[in-house]
Amino acid sequence: MMAANCDKAWFGWPCDEKLEKLRSAFASAVDENEKKKIAYELQARASGYYPFIMTGEYGVPTVYGADIEGFNPDAPYAYYWNIKRKSK
Incomplete structure (x- = not known):
């Protein structure tokens, strides 16, 4: 969502060469400390340039009974x- 690749982008998408240079630098960095430094710079640039505007979030409430086994309520998606239903 932070793409701002100018003439290579779809029409209506943002254009910011500095943001694109930071994205490329992050992708090619191999050192974790360097990636962290670039990530902070990326976030700072994106916070001032706003390549996208978040319009909302959603959550899916999940209910399950005590007689169910094999269900993982902490999974990011329901599967x-x-x-199985526990044997009695």
Whole structure:
């Protein structure tokens, strides 16, 4: 969502060469400390330039019974395999 690749972008997308240079530098960096430094610079640039505007968030409430096993409520997405009703 931080793409701002000017004439290579789809029409209506932002154009910011500095942001693109930082994105390229992050992708090619191999040292973790260097990546962290570039990530901070990227966030600072994006916070001032606003390549996108977040219009909302959503969450999916999940309810399950105590007699269900194999369900992982901490998974980022609901999946429906390996779920069984506990034997009585």
